[in-house]
Amino acid sequence: xxGGNVLVKGRPGVGKSAIIxxxxxxxxxxxxxCVLVDDRxxxxxxxxxxxxxxxxxxxxxxxxxxxxxxxxxxxxxxGLTWNDLSRTMLRLPVMDAANVIVATMxxxxxxxxxxxxxxxxxxxxxxxxxxxxxxxAAAIDDSNRRTRISKMAWRFQTTVELKPxxxxxxxxxxxxxxxxxxxRFTDERTKDRFxxxxxxxxxxxxxxxxxMLETASMEExxxxxxxxxxxxxxxxxxxxxxxxxxxALVVAIAGRYISRGLGETDMLVLSGVASALFMGLRFFMYQxxxx
Numbered sequence: 239x240x241g242g243n244v245l246v247k248g249r250p251g252v253g254k255s256a257i258i259x260x261x262x263x264x265x266x267x268x269x270x271x272c273v274l275v276d277d278r279x280x281x282x283x284x285x286x287x288x289x290x291x292x293x294x295x296x297x298x299x300x301x302x303x304x305x306x307x308x309x310x311x312x313x314x315x316x317g318l319t320w321n322d323l324s325r326t327m328l329r330l331p332v333m334d335a336a337n338v339i340v341a342t343m344x345x346x347x348x349x350x351x352x353x354x355x356x357x358x359x360x361x362x363x364x365x366x367x368x369x370x371x372x373x374x375a376a377a378i379d380d381s382n383r384r385t386r387i388s389k390m391a392w393r394f395q396t397t398v399e400l401k402p403x404x405x406x407x408x409x410x411x412x413x414x415x416x417x418x419x420x421x422r423f424t425d426e427r428t429k430d431r432f433x434x435x436x437x438x439x440x441x442x443x444x445x446x447x448x449x450m451l452e453t454a455s456m457e458e459x460x461x462x463x464x465x466x467x468x469x470x471x472x473x474x475x476x477x478x479x480x481x482x483x484x485x486a487l488v489v490a491i492a493g494r495y496i497s498r499g500l501g502e503t504d505m506l507v508l509s510g511v512a513s514a515l516f517m518g519l520r521f522f523m524y525q526x527x528x529x
Contacts, residue, residue: 242395244375245355251445252400254377255353261375262351271295275352280360284335288327291342292320298341299323303330336364343371352376355387362390369393402442409437411444415451422459432465439469446470 246254258274265272273290275283291297296317301309303326312318327335350368355378357365368374369390378387380399403411412433423429432454440446449470454460 243369243373243393244396244398245391245394246375246377246398246400247380248377248400249381249402249441249443250379251443252402253444254379254400256444257400258351258353258375258377262349265349265351270349271346272349272351275350277354280332280358280364283361284330284332284339284364285324285327287339288335289320289324291339291348292323295342295345295348297323297327297338298345299326299338303334303338332360332364336367339364340367340371343368348372350374354378355390357387362387366390366393403444403447404442405437408440408442408447409433411447412436412451415447419451419455421451421455421457423465424459424461428460428462428465431462432460432468435466435468439466443470 246257248254262272262274271294273287273294275287278286288297304312305326308318308322308326311322327338330338348371350365350372352365352374355365355376365374365376366389374394376394416429416433423432436447436450440450447470450468453468453470457464
């Protein structure tokens with residue numbers, strides 16, 4: 239991260255969050271000032287950031303946010319502990335908490351590690367302010383098309399895209415797992431069939447491989463009939479219907495002009511209904527993308 243902000247992209251379950259956590263631990267071991275942002279609601283996330291920053295640097299809290307008792311204690315003891323501040327910080331509105339976070343980050347360079355950039359408006363605003371005063375490494379699903387996230391993308395100088403594992407790599411990981419956590423199979427042929435199924439059906443997604451292996455480990459014995467029945471949601475690939483929808487619109491518009499030329503009233507009505515349905519679908523797709 240010495241060269242700037244880093245964005246880690248990839249399919250869900252491919253290992254983005256694991257890389258963020260591992261890099262966070264390595265940066266801590268090297269003595270960098272780091273904070274880790276996990277998947278919590280905005281209020282809890284802000285409170286966690288405040289606690290981490292206070293332990294690392296000491297919060298920069300305006301005097302008007304502190305009551306007379308805390309002011310007196312801070313003057314008497316030369317500072318306040320997190321236990322002293324936690325109740326006050328908990329009561330702060332999110333925007334006021336964001337001001338304290340940003341003010342504290344101005345004291346020294348802070349590395350911010352974000353496990354997931356699929357966030358709401360308040361979190362996106364906070365991250366935008368944090369990235370202006372610190373360095374950030376964040377994970378994001380490659381399918382994310384939200385407008386507010388796209389507006390942040392230009393701030394990341396480096397993008398790392400994680401690819402799914404190959405079948406050979408998936409098979410090797412499965413075999414290594416079975417060596418450390420043996421599962422009972424009917425015979426060796428069933429075991430080989432199971433390993434091949436996991437490697438192919440997981441789509442090379444580590445989370446899917448682990449989920450299928452953990453499910454299989456709960457079976458008393460994996461039989462030939464069961465060997466190919468295990469699956470996991472992270473390994474499912476969803477089809478992008480956008481090209482099909484665009485093609486349907488083109489057909490509907492063409493149908494309207496053709497029906498006018500031929501004087502076909504029924505075709506004109508059907509084409510009009512199809513166009514209206516498309517416009518409605520387009521509206522909802524735009525709303526979902528903007529979230």
